[in-house]
Amino acid sequence: MMRGKLWISIWISFLLGSCMGKFMVEKNSLRVTSPKYLKDVYESAIGNFGIPQYGGTMLGVVVYPKANQKGCKSFEDFDLSFKSKPGSLPTFLLVDRGDCYFTTKAWNAQNAGAAAILVADDRVEPLITMDTPEEDSTSADYVQNITIPSALIKKDLGDSLKKAQEKGDMVNVYLDWRESLPHPDERVEYEFWTNSNDECGPKCDMQMEFVKNFKGVAQILEKKSYTQFTPHYITWYCPEAFILSKQCKSQCINHGRYCAPDPEQDFSTGYDGRDVVIQNLRQICLFKVANESGKPWLWWDYVTDFAIRCPMKEKKYTKECADKVIQSLGLDLKQIDKCIGDPEADQENPILKAEQDAQVGQGSRGDVTILPTLIVNDRQYRGKLDKTAVLKAICSGFEETTEPAVCLSEDIETNECLDNNGGCWQDKAANVTACKDTFRGRVCECPIVDGVKFSGDGYTHCAASGSGRCAINNGGCWKSTRDGTLYSACLIGEPEGCKCPEGFKGDGVNTCEDVDECREKLACQCKDCKCKNTYGSYECSCGGDLLYMKEHDTCISKKPMSQVGWGFLWVIFFGLAIAGVGAYAVYKYRLRSYMDSEIRAIMAQYMPLDNQGEVPTHNSHLDI
Incomplete structure (x- = not known):
C-alpha cells in the first residue's frame, strides 16, 4: 500500500511538472x-x-x-x-x-x-x-x-x-481591486475547473459546498444571459513507459491518454481514477447537450444532485445512478452516451482533448494546474471559494452601469446614491435623479425616465428632451391648474423650451402671470362691449338685444340681423333672376343677327338683292 502511494506521488509530480507552462500572478x-x-x-x-x-x-x-x-x-x-x-x-x-x-x-x-x-x-x-x-x-x-x-x-x-x-x-x-479583473462589456464569461471526485478531503468538500451554495445565483445569471459559464475538468496523460502498467490501466482511459489520480490514493480499494475520468467526461457531455438545448444551467442541477444521490462513500458512484439523475432532468441519455464515446478506444477523445488544450494558458491567463480554479473574464480568481466572494468577482467583471440587480444588493455592495444623492443632480419633486449606483461606486449620468431622455452634465443640470418631455415634471416649465384645466408653458415639438401660453406673460419657467385683457385694453373695446377678465382669457358681452362678435370685436343686433339677412337674400335672388333673363335675351338677339347675316351672304351668291344694281354680263367670246 505504501508502495502504491509512493508510485502515485511520483507519477503526479511527473505529470504536473510536464504540464507546467506559465503561471500568471494576479x-x-x-x-x-x-x-x-x-x-x-x-x-x-x-x-x-x-x-x-x-x-x-x-x-x-x-x-x-x-x-x-x-x-x-x-x-x-x-x-x-x-x-x-x-x-x-x-x-x-x-x-x-x-x-x-x-x-x-x-x-x-x-x-x-x-x-x-x-x-x-x-x-x-x-x-x-x-x-x-x-x-x-x-x-x-x-x-x-x-x-x-x-x-x-x-x-x-x-x-x-x-x-x-x-x-x-x-x-x-x-x-x-477595481481593475483586478477586466470589465469590458455587459456580459461576464467565467470558467470553473472542478472534479467529480468526492473523496479528496477538505478541498473536495469545499468545491461541492460552493457548487451547492452558488447554484441559485449562477442559474439566475445564466438564464438572463448576464453570464456565460463553462465547466472544465483537468486530466493528465500517463507516461509512455507506464501505459501498460496496472496503475495506468486503472487510472486512465483511451490507452493512457486521459488519467486522474486514484480517489483514495490506494489502488487496492474503492473506485479508480478511470471512474473519475469517465464521470468527469459525463459531466462535460451533459453540459454540452444541455447547452445545445438552450439550458446550460442544468449542469448545476446535475452536479449537486449527483453528489447527493451518488456518493463514493455509499458505493453509488456509478453510471446507473448517474443515468437516473440525468433522466430526472429530462436530458437525452443517448446523446450524452454518444458524446462520451468508447473509453477503451485507442484514439483521442475530442472532448477530453479540448479540455487538455484549454488547460494551457493563453493571453493574460496562466496554465490551470490546480483544483479548484475559477477564471473570470480570462483572469484567475484569487481567494476563498465562497459564494459572496465569487459573486463579487463576477460582478466586478461587468462594464460600469450594466450590472444585474443581484450585484447591487446590500450584502454585495454599498449604494453610494443613498448618501447625499452621491453628489449628483436630482429633482425631488419629480423623483428623478442622475445618480446611478454601480458595483464599483456611482456615476452621475442624466437618466432616461419612461422613455424620455434627460440631457446635461449629470452633476448640476439635467433637463428632459425629445418627445414626451412635457410628461416629466412638465419639462421643467411652469404649469398651473385652475377649475380642472391645466395651463402649461412646456412647448411640444420644435423648438423645445418654455413659453407662457396665450393669455399669460412671464419667463415660462418660474412664472406665468395672467394677462388682464380688460385693463390693458387688449380686447372688448367696442362702444357697447362689457369686458370681464378670467384666468388666462376674458369674457366680453353686449347689453340689450346686441350680440358680441369676437372676430370683429363689435356688437350687432340680433333681430335686425335676421330680417336684413332674409331681405338681402331675396334681393340677391331677384337680382340673379333678372340678370339671367337679360343674359338670355342678349344671347337670342346675337344668335338671330348672326343667322340673318349668314342667310343674306348665301342668297347674294344666287340673286341680286334689292339694294344692289344689275351686274353686267361679260362674255369672253366675240359675235360671229
Whole structure:
C-alpha cells in the first residue's frame, strides 16, 4: 500500500511538472497616500486565500509589529491587538515573509483584529502568488475560515514602509481591486475547473459546498444571459513507459491518454481514477447537450444532485445512478452516451482533448494546474471559494452601469446614491435623479425616465428632451391648474423650451402671470362691449338685444340681423333672376343677327338683292 502511494506521488509530480507552462500572478494596486515622499501606486500580488474585495477599495493604516514580525505565532502571546477603534482607520498588518505558511500569518493577523495583511518579500524577485499549503490536518480548518484580504509586496516597498513607521510617520495605504479583473462589456464569461471526485478531503468538500451554495445565483445569471459559464475538468496523460502498467490501466482511459489520480490514493480499494475520468467526461457531455438545448444551467442541477444521490462513500458512484439523475432532468441519455464515446478506444477523445488544450494558458491567463480554479473574464480568481466572494468577482467583471440587480444588493455592495444623492443632480419633486449606483461606486449620468431622455452634465443640470418631455415634471416649465384645466408653458415639438401660453406673460419657467385683457385694453373695446377678465382669457358681452362678435370685436343686433339677412337674400335672388333673363335675351338677339347675316351672304351668291344694281354680263367670246 505504501508502495502504491509512493508510485502515485511520483507519477503526479511527473505529470504536473510536464504540464507546467506559465503561471500568471494576479495583481491589484496598492496606493500609498502618506507619507508624501512615498506617495505612489505600487503592485501587489493577490493571495489564493482570504476574500479579496474585487471591484472595491479599502483604506487603512499600516502597522509593523514590534514583536512576532513574521506573524508565525499568535499575537495574543505578545499582548498585541490590531483591532481598530471606533472612528479610526482599519489596520493593515505588515509582516515579513518566511518561517511559516502565508495562511498561518493571515490567520494570526485576522485573530489579532487586522483588517488586511501585507506580507513583505524577504528577497528581491518578481511578485509571486501566496498559495495555500498542501492539505494537512492542522491547516485544513483554519484556511477555509480566513476572511481578510492579503497581498504580497516587494522587498523594497516593505523596507520603505517599515522605515517610515520607525520615523513616526503615519503610513496610509489604499488597496484597490477595481481593475483586478477586466470589465469590458455587459456580459461576464467565467470558467470553473472542478472534479467529480468526492473523496479528496477538505478541498473536495469545499468545491461541492460552493457548487451547492452558488447554484441559485449562477442559474439566475445564466438564464438572463448576464453570464456565460463553462465547466472544465483537468486530466493528465500517463507516461509512455507506464501505459501498460496496472496503475495506468486503472487510472486512465483511451490507452493512457486521459488519467486522474486514484480517489483514495490506494489502488487496492474503492473506485479508480478511470471512474473519475469517465464521470468527469459525463459531466462535460451533459453540459454540452444541455447547452445545445438552450439550458446550460442544468449542469448545476446535475452536479449537486449527483453528489447527493451518488456518493463514493455509499458505493453509488456509478453510471446507473448517474443515468437516473440525468433522466430526472429530462436530458437525452443517448446523446450524452454518444458524446462520451468508447473509453477503451485507442484514439483521442475530442472532448477530453479540448479540455487538455484549454488547460494551457493563453493571453493574460496562466496554465490551470490546480483544483479548484475559477477564471473570470480570462483572469484567475484569487481567494476563498465562497459564494459572496465569487459573486463579487463576477460582478466586478461587468462594464460600469450594466450590472444585474443581484450585484447591487446590500450584502454585495454599498449604494453610494443613498448618501447625499452621491453628489449628483436630482429633482425631488419629480423623483428623478442622475445618480446611478454601480458595483464599483456611482456615476452621475442624466437618466432616461419612461422613455424620455434627460440631457446635461449629470452633476448640476439635467433637463428632459425629445418627445414626451412635457410628461416629466412638465419639462421643467411652469404649469398651473385652475377649475380642472391645466395651463402649461412646456412647448411640444420644435423648438423645445418654455413659453407662457396665450393669455399669460412671464419667463415660462418660474412664472406665468395672467394677462388682464380688460385693463390693458387688449380686447372688448367696442362702444357697447362689457369686458370681464378670467384666468388666462376674458369674457366680453353686449347689453340689450346686441350680440358680441369676437372676430370683429363689435356688437350687432340680433333681430335686425335676421330680417336684413332674409331681405338681402331675396334681393340677391331677384337680382340673379333678372340678370339671367337679360343674359338670355342678349344671347337670342346675337344668335338671330348672326343667322340673318349668314342667310343674306348665301342668297347674294344666287340673286341680286334689292339694294344692289344689275351686274353686267361679260362674255369672253366675240359675235360671229
